[in-house]
Amino acid sequence: MSAVDTSTPSAVLPKAVPLTPGRVSWQREALALVVGFALLALLPLVITDSYSRHVLIMIFIYGVVASNWDLSLGYGGVFNFGHLALFGIGVYAYSLLTKLAEMNPWIALVVSGLIAVVAAVAVTVPILRLKGIYIILVTFGFAQLVMQVILSQSDYTGGTQGIVRIPTVTWFDHNMVRDAKFAYFYIALAMLGASTVFLRALVRSRTGISIVALRDNEEYAVSRGISLARQRLITLAASAFFTGIAGAFYAAYQRNASIEVFGMSLATIILSMVLLGGTSTIYGAIIASFVLTVFSESMADFGAWRPIITALLIIVVMLVYPSGIMGMLKSASRWMTRSRNG
Secondary structure, eight states, rough: OOOOOOOOOOOGGGGOOOOTTTOOOHHHHHHHHHHHHHHHHHHHHHHOSHHHHHHHHHHHHHHHHHHHHHHIIIISOOOOOTTHHHHHHHHHHHHHEEETTTTOOOHHHHHHHHHHHHHHHHGGGGGTTTTTTHHHHHHHHHHHHHHHHHHHHHHHHHHGGGGEEEOOOOBBOSSSSSTHHHHHHHHHHHHHHHHHHHHHHHSHHHHHHHHHHHHHOOOHHHHOOOHHHHHHHHHHHHHHEEEEEEEHHHHHHSEEOOOGGSHHHHHHHHHHHHHHHHHSSSSHHHHHHHHHHHHHHHGGGGGHHHHHHHHHHHHHHHHHHHHHHHHHHHHHHHHHHHHTTO
């Protein structure tokens, strides 16, 4: 008697199904990231005037702050309206460390990021078990508290006058002040690149998956063993590090610290970038920082009409594509794919 053939015909073998349909492999994403930042690195060869480079540097700073806010707001679902306070803490931490403590500016950049993380942990403790409007109130109150502390310690922080002539970063004997912002451009670009790689690696990891699971279905995620307190702490602490470094670099670049960094004007701009770009993408906030900043600068001659026109642009995009610019790009990509396939 012949042996029974127990092999399964290839026609009935189950097809491999991706765990997350539509998700780009990390190899392709890494390649796209390298190409994208390589192209950005070539911009100073084309853009030689200092003002245009200044605009690009501010875009990179905004991109870091907005993309890190997207981690807590978009992926974590935590309405952390104290995020800009972390940026302000980075500004003043760097200013005090370099001007009063005379710390090396490069070390002060990293230490400022760590101080922002400590501040994020401090504000996370009261909101571990809170939801919705209560998180907004506590985090907004935290931002106001930090601002009042800075105002009250005017002997060190300058109060409403701020701090001026802050030591900047140096690169051996290179004069960074007179190189048409060439060096500052690459430092800001490196900061944006490091922040983006960190954020994307985090959201693609098991930790990132658990953060999203808590956002989408908190009760079910907790029942499966995910710690709400631990993941919320990780989310806010992770979003604080590069935000603090961005604030420190902002202080080093502008060479002054002002209480205006805690104002609603800057918070509105950064939040607009997060929403316009599309939440839960990281890349959307960075792209939106380019779009909004360049669009706003191009309308400088419109005076008081400039913020109105910018607001109308945001409203129109959000009405047509609630998922923002990234949703628009994904729709365009799907349309082009269907067109090629017939």
